[in-house]
Amino acid sequence: MYPESFSYHAPSTLDEALGLLAQHGDDAKLLAGGHSLLPAMKLRLSTPAHLVDLKGLRGQLQYIRDEGDTIAVGALSTHHQIHTSELLGSRAPLLAETAGHIGDMQVRNVGTLGGSLAHADPAGDFPAAILAAEADLVLQGAGGQRTVAATDFFQGFFETAAEPGEILIEVRVPVQKGGSSYQKFYHPASGYAICGVAAVIEGTNGTVSRCRVGVTGVSDAGYRATAVERALEGQTFSAELAASAAEQAAAGVDPLEDPFASADYRSHLARVHTRRALTAAWERN
């Protein structure tokens, strides 16, 4: 299978890339790892006239840096780099753990954090972790930079807060306090998340002081399960409390329904995986 023909551009600076996006507008698409875009182009679901390959920007956008309270992750960092990063493993382990659940070895070698987040596949894994970690996303446009909180970034089915012409350049992950876990129910064939829940819990002397839960796969966009968070904060952690809080995992969302999983089944999976993620995160706190 061949994609539709296109013109290929390989800019070597961010300004050049932004210029190409401005020049070609809706006809242009960015290419990062290509592991969501190329399969779609081969099926002719996507037919951009211009492809702007970001490979020449790896020197600038492929890094994982310690910035004190924050770990800055360049958008072109691959799933494998994130999964095996010692810095993330020790200071923001939720992101590293989640990356290891994506696709397979070859996919993790090539796919990028920026591409995953910009693509906003409702069955993608990173949105759950980015939401629970309360990361910020840095977008670069021709007119300058802006920072968007994870909760504002995912807006719907393959839809994000990024404007046409903007490039996601960095994800800023706060250094994690407390324990975390990512629990995923794999689609048996594709390996994507039918449901994925990321949790971070902090607490002392048995009492939960702070809890964040991100859910993917269940709704048309990743979301924060705030009702679960509220049910735990200020309470004494117990298995029963985790189970009752997890009942709220799909509260207020309209669950996806497809031939693989009904809306009811997805809500059920969200509750079960939330309970597991809370329990495992607390054990690591």
Place this chain on the structure above:
Amino acid sequence: MDKVSVTLTVNGQSYSREVEPRTLLVHLIREGLGLTGTHVGCDTSSCGSCTVIVDGLAVKSCTLLAVQADGSEITTVEGLASNGELHPIQEGFWEMHGLQCGFCTPGFLMASLQLLERNPDPSEEEIRHELEGNYCRCTGYHNIVRAIRYAADKLSAAEAVAGD
């Protein structure tokens, strides 16, 4: 559409070709360079039979444009044996009966190369996990796991000798 020039080093040999930008790396390797050991199974990024090593990374060459690999160093299954001697991974598949029809084998060999480079002493579970991106419709995987353990043992024995 204008063609673009792509230069690759494949198995130590340099090649330059003019290709349409939409040419997938696997097609350049198979049709442009005549190296047909790399297979196309699913063509939908799933089966791994198209796996090659690009700049040290195992990738599915049906999901990479040839232009994305411009300037890179590539190893395909044809580059595994040297001086008529099978690579220990190839020998493992031979000795442990790690193939039947053989269609998936080039992809498994290349993915195993990456696996053993990152983890020279993998458990059965680790082998199965790291090879999730490669499908085999014949063997049931058991002998593939044994083949990779064979290669791991042989490579570590060779290393021990080299270290003496």
